[in-house]
Amino acid sequence: xxxxxxxxxxxxxxxxxxxxxxxxxxxxxxxxxxxxxxxxxxxxxxxxxxxxxxxxxxxxxxxxxxxxxxxxxxxxxxxxxxxxxxxxxxxxxxxxxxxxxxxxxxxxxxxxxxxxxxxxxxxxxxxxxxxxxxxxxxxxxxxxxxxxxxxxxxxxxxxxxxxxxxxxxxxxxxxxxxxxxxxxxxxxxxxxxxxxxxxxxxxxxxxxxxxxxxxxxxxxxxxxxxxxxxxxxxxxxxxxxxxxxxxxxxxxxxxxxxxxxxxxxxxxxxxxxxxxxxxxxxxxxxxxxxxxxxxxxxxxxxxxxxxxxxxxxxxxxxxxxxxxxxxxxxxxxxxxxxxxxxxxxxxxxxxxxxxxxxxxxxxxxxxxxxxxxxxxxxxxxxxxxxxxxxxxxxxxxxxxxxxxxxxxxxxxxxxxxxxxxxxxxxxxxxxxxxxxxxxxxxxxxxxxxxxxxxxxxxxxxxxxxxxxxxxxxxxxxxxxxxxxxxxxxxxxxxxxxxxxxxxxxxxxxxxxxxxxxxxxxxxxxxxxxxxxxxxxxxxxxxxxxxxxxxxxxxxxxxxxxxxxxxxxxxxxxxxxxxxxxxxxxxxxxxxxxxxxxxxxxxxxxxxxxxxxxxxxxxxxxxxxxxxxxxxxxxxxxxxxxx
Numbered sequence: 001x002x003x004x005x006x007x008x009x010x011x012x013x014x015x016x017x018x019x020x021x022x023x024x025x026x027x028x029x030x031x032x033x034x035x036x037x038x039x040x041x042x043x044x045x046x047x048x049x050x051x052x053x054x055x056x057x058x059x060x061x062x063x064x065x066x067x068x069x070x071x072x073x074x075x076x077x078x079x080x081x082x083x084x085x086x087x088x089x090x091x092x093x094x095x096x097x098x099x100x101x102x103x104x105x106x107x108x109x110x111x112x113x114x115x116x117x118x119x120x121x122x123x124x125x126x127x128x129x130x131x132x133x134x135x136x137x138x139x140x141x142x143x144x145x146x147x148x149x150x151x152x153x154x155x156x157x158x159x160x161x162x163x164x165x166x167x168x169x170x171x172x173x174x175x176x177x178x179x180x181x182x183x184x185x186x187x188x189x190x191x192x193x194x195x196x197x198x199x200x201x202x203x204x205x206x207x208x209x210x211x212x213x214x215x216x217x218x219x220x221x222x223x224x225x226x227x228x229x230x231x232x233x234x235x236x237x238x239x240x241x242x243x244x245x246x247x248x249x250x251x252x253x254x255x256x257x258x259x260x261x262x263x264x265x266x267x268x269x270x271x272x273x274x275x276x277x278x279x280x281x282x283x284x285x286x287x288x289x290x291x292x293x294x295x296x297x298x299x300x301x302x303x304x305x306x307x308x309x310x311x312x313x314x315x316x317x318x319x320x321x322x323x324x325x326x327x328x329x330x331x332x333x334x335x336x337x338x339x340x341x342x343x344x345x346x347x348x349x350x351x352x353x354x355x356x357x358x359x360x361x362x363x364x365x366x367x368x369x370x371x372x373x374x375x376x377x378x379x380x381x382x383x384x385x386x387x388x389x390x391x392x393x394x395x396x397x398x399x400x401x402x403x404x405x406x407x408x409x410x411x412x413x414x415x416x417x418x419x420x421x422x423x424x425x426x427x428x429x430x431x432x433x434x435x436x437x438x439x440x441x442x443x444x445x446x447x448x449x450x451x452x453x454x455x456x457x458x459x460x461x462x463x464x465x466x467x468x469x470x471x472x473x474x475x476x477x478x479x480x481x482x483x484x485x486x487x488x489x490x491x492x493x494x495x496x497x498x499x500x501x502x503x504x505x506x507x508x509x510x511x512x513x514x515x516x517x518x519x520x521x522x523x524x525x526x527x528x529x530x531x532x533x534x535x536x537x538x539x540x541x542x543x544x545x546x547x548x549x550x551x552x553x554x555x556x557x558x559x560x561x562x563x564x565x566x567x568x569x570x571x572x573x574x575x576x577x578x579x580x581x582x583x584x585x586x587x588x589x590x591x592x593x594x595x596x597x598x599x600x601x602x603x604x605x606x607x608x609x610x611x612x613x614x615x616x617x618x619x620x621x622x623x624x625x626x627x628x629x630x631x632x633x634x635x636x637x638x639x640x641x642x
Contacts, residue, residue, distance in 0.1 A: 031347040
C-alpha cells in the first residue's frame, strides 16, 4: 500500500525523519511526547449499581443482539427510543428514496443510543441533561398524539421547537412558511400502528424513573479524581513548568460543568472555557495565554483552558505541555489533533504529558470506543509510520521497524537521496546542471553489481514516463516493475566507474528496452479497460437516474428531445458528474409525487443537457490506446567486461 499508492500521492515526514537530518538536528527542537497516562475513577457501590443498571436500560432494546449473548441479563426491557422510530410505525410516511422505514428507524435510534452512552461516559452532569432532553422529547410526541397532530419533519427539529415553547399550530405554520407540504409532515394518531403510543409511554415511564434516580446522585467520582489530580500532579513544577493546562471534552455540557465546578471547588479565576459559539470572541485571550508564538504581550490571566473539540485544530496552545482528555473522542484523528495543539515546534517544555480518562469496560463494550480508536490509530501507524504513542500503551509503533535506529525506513532512504542531491547541487553546480540537462533516451552499459543483480545474465533498467504514469522496469530473464528505491539501488554508481561500450550488447539492450515499453503499454491498456464505465457497475443513484430516463424517453415528443435524454443517460452511466444523477432523481421523485406535464419534463431535461453536456469531442467515451511513453534513460548491466 505504501509503495503502490501512498508514496505516489503524499510525502510522509515524521519528527524522527527530520531529526535524523544533520542540517536540522541542531536547529529544530521537538518536545518529547510521553506515553499516555491513563486514569480510572472508582464509584461508590450504590452509584456503581445505578451506573450498570442505567447502561442496561440504554442498550437492552427489544432488538438488541445482546440477548443472544446473555439471555439472562439482557431481556429487551431497555429503552425503545420510540421518539426516533416514528417513521417505522407510520405506514403513510414517505421514506426517502433507497431506504426502508425500519432501517431508517434503526439508524436514528442507534445514533441516539450511542449519544446517550457517550454522555454517560463524559460526565454525570451531561448525562442527566441528556436524560431530561430525551424525556421532554418523548413527552412532546405523546402530547402530539393527544392533540391528534403528529409532525414528522426531521429537517424542522420539532423537538427543539417544542422545547422553545411553540405550540403545534405554530410549528405547522412555521413549516408552511418554509414551503413544507403539510400532507408530507402532518399525521393523525390513527395513521400510526397501535403499538407505537404504548412504546412512547413505556419510554416515558422508564426515563422518568432514571431522571429521578440520577437527580438524586450527588457524588461525582470522576470529577473528584480530576480535582485531586489538579491539586497534586497536574501543576507540579517539575512536570508542568509553565503552569498551563489544556482540558478537552466532546460534550459542551461537560465543558461548562467542569468550569463551574473548578471555579467553585478550587476558587480558581484563571479558567477559560471555549465552545463553538464563543471561540472567535475569545480568540485573543486564547492566543495571549496559550500560544507560544503570540506576537503580542504574553498573559497569565488564564492558565487552564477547558474546551470542546472546536479547538482540536487550527490553534496553538503550546505554552502548555499537559493535556487532559476528560473523555475519549470517537474519532482517532481528532485525538491526534487534540495532542497536536501542545505538541508543537516552539513548545516551552521538553516533554508533553497526555492524560486519558478511558471509558468504562461496559461502555466500551457497547460503543467500542477504545477499540475503534486503537484500531484506527494502529492502521495509521502501520501504513504511514509513527514515532510516538497517542492513545494507549497497546499501540505498536516499532512493530514494523519503521523507527528502529538500526534500520532506516523508506522515508529515511528518500531523505538520504534528497540530501545527496542537495550536496551535489551545493558542491558541484556545474555537474548538477549537466546531469539535469541530459537528453531523453540517455543510455549506458555497466558491469553488473553482484549485490543487486545476478551476474549470469544481461539486464536492463529503463525509466519510462508519460502523463499517465512514471515507472522503472527491470528486464532480464523476467520483466518486473521496480520501485524508485529499488531502481536507485541498482543504478547507484561511484564517480570513478567507467561505462562500457554499447556495442558489446547493443542488440540485447534495444530488445530489453522494447520489452519494458511493451510491458508498460500493456499494463496501461489493462488499467483503462478495467476502469471503463460499465452499465450496471454504478451506484444506486446512477441506476435510478438511468431508469427514470428510460421510463420517460418513449413519451417524449421529438427526436431532438430523445437525443438529449440519450446524452444524459450516457453521462449518468459514465459517472461523469456526481450532481447530475441527484438532479435527475429529484426530478423523478417530484414527478412520481405529482405527475408533471410532459412539456415541463422536456424543459427541465433540456436545461440539464445544457448544463452538463459538453461538445461531442469532449464527452466522447473513447479513450486513446496510443500510449506514447518517453524513454528517459536506460542502463544495461553485463558481467565481467573490462
